[in-house]
Amino acid sequence: MNEIVELTTPALSVKIDLTRGATITHIGKTGDKDANVLAWYEFDDIEELPIEYPHGESEHYWMSRYRGGWQLLTPSADKECDVGGRHHSFHGDSSILPWRLVEKTANEIIHDVEIFGAFHVHRIAHLDSVKPLLTVTTTIKNIGDRDEPFIKVEHIAYRGSDNGIVTGPENTLWKFHDYVQEGYADEFKWKDMDKHGINIRNRNMDKEARLVYILRDSEGWIEWTNPDFGQRTRASWDPKEFPHLWYWQENGADIFPFHRRTKITALEPASVPPGTRLIGAVEKNLAEVLKPGESKTFSIHIELK
Numbered sequence: 001m002n003e004i005v006e007l008t009t010p011a012l013s014v015k016i017d018l019t020r021g022a023t024i025t026h027i028g029k030t031g032d033k034d035a036n037v038l039a040w041y042e043f044d045d046i047e048e049l050p051i052e053y054p055h056g057e058s059e060h061y062w063m064s065r066y067r068g069g070w071q072l073l074t075p076s077a078d079k080e081c082d083v084g085g086r087h088h089s090f091h092g093d094s095s096i097l098p099w100r101l102v103e104k105t106a107n108e109i110i111h112d113v114e115i116f117g118a119f120h121v122h123r124i125a126h127l128d129s130v131k132p133l134l135t136v137t138t139t140i141k142n143i144g145d146r147d148e149p150f151i152k153v154e155h156i157a158y159r160g161s162d163n164g165i166v167t168g169p170e171n172t173l174w175k176f177h178d179y180v181q182e183g184y185a186d187e188f189k190w191k192d193m194d195k196h197g198i199n200i201r202n203r204n205m206d207k208e209a210r211l212v213y214i215l216r217d218s219e220g221w222i223e224w225t226n227p228d229f230g231q232r233t234r235a236s237w238d239p240k241e242f243p244h245l246w247y248w249q250e251n252g253a254d255i256f257p258f259h260r261r262t263k264i265t266a267l268e269p270a271s272v273p274p275g276t277r278l279i280g281a282v283e284k285n286l287a288e289v290l291k292p293g294e295s296k297t298f299s300i301h302i303e304l305k
Contacts (some may be wrong), residue, residue, distance in 0.1 A: 002130055005101060005109050006031065007125070011131045012304070014109070014125060017069070018271060022123065024070040028131050029304055037226070037233045037304060039068035039157040039264040051096050056080065059090040063257055068157045070266060071095040075119060075150035076278035077270070083149065083278050091155065094121055116173055118198035119142035119290075132304035139297040142290035145153040149287035153246065153270040154300050158233065160263030161226045166201050166247065169219040174200065177211040177274050179209055191240055194249075198249065203265060208253040213274055214245040218292075222267050232305035235267060241298040242269035269300060 006033055013028035028035030046064060053061040056078050073095050076088035089096055093115045102110040104123075109125040122139045142148045168174075168190035169287045176182055184198045193199060204210050211217040242303035250264040271288065272281050281287035290294060 002099075005102070005111075006260045007104065007109050007127060009107065009109075009129055011130060012127045012134060014127060014134060016109055016111070016125060018099045018101055018111060019289070020065055020067075021071050021097060022099040022113070023067075023095075023106075024074065024125070024136075025067070027134055027302060034229060037224075037231050038263065039071060039159045039266075041067050041262055043261070044256050045065070051098075055087070055090065058096075060256070062090045062096060063073065065096075065256065068262075070154065070156045072121070072123065072152075073153040073155050074121065075115065075148070076203055077151060077155075077272075078275055081246045081277045081283045083277040084146075086118075088278055092153075092279035093239075095155065099123075114143070117146075118142065118146075118148050118240055119150065131197045134302045135299055137299040139295050140290070143290050147289050147291050149274070149278060149282050150268075151272045151281045151287055151296070152242075153272075154237075154242070155266065155268050156257065156302075157264045157266040158189045158224045159226060159229070159231075160249070160251070160265045161228045161229050162203060162205060164203055164265055165225040165227075166265070166267065167223040167225070168200075168214075169221065170222055171217055172219060173215045173217045174212055175215045177213060180211050182207075182212075183208065187251060197204065199264070202220055203249055203251065203263075205251065207249065208251050210247075210249045211274055212236055212247050213270075214231075214243075214247075216243065218243050218245060224265060224267055234303045234305060235300060236303075237270065237300045238298060242271055242300075243268045244275045246270050246303070 011030040017106040038274040049061040073092040099113040120141045219240040221236040247264040252260045
């Protein structure tokens, strides 16, 4: 049985599934399903596999439980990998382990999880009492006895729309991920995309999926407009904490577990480029490292316009 925690103020409604890796399943001005700015699907025909997975199968197991929403990915992200004698699951253990409810107040849901006996992750979802503004603040602390590397991604999946619009800072520098073929392989500034014959403001309706990302010069914000439901959502963060942004589209792909049933536009602040994983971050000196007893705190803000 999933443990869903709900919190509603006059301005905002939020739901968090603690059992499913503390996935934020709903952000809306009300708790009504159509008010949700996040993608959220219930696949009744897909059996959720256990948290424990055979080596090399964590992606399939993770996807069996994926329904959209917003997860924190840490200490790793993307494919499985081994670092320092630890085996890291697909998209990081924070997104698969059950979290503990610490406290719920009138404006906050406080929850935490321990990973590998090495990390304590403490997360506060704070709802502004006047504006439709959610601030999620996370503290990662090394509770072990050795230095621990980590990366972090806020894996935010918005409800997709064929008419949707992404708005980014004009001078941010972007690049398509290596496996994506959209006719342009070089870096480009947001403001210059038309000169290169490309368009990432809108979903690519000819593609089942796409992945493009902020390479550098992030200003720490992005907006997603979904005119189908009259929604405009602005995410903002410290670009020193998240210098990159993964922009992923899923467009009715005939793959497990979607089977042509989903449209998702994911805009994910990230500490590393996509495909890096923790092992790549360590090798390229991109990982953050906490000494025993040290901690790191960071926040992200989601405001509904």
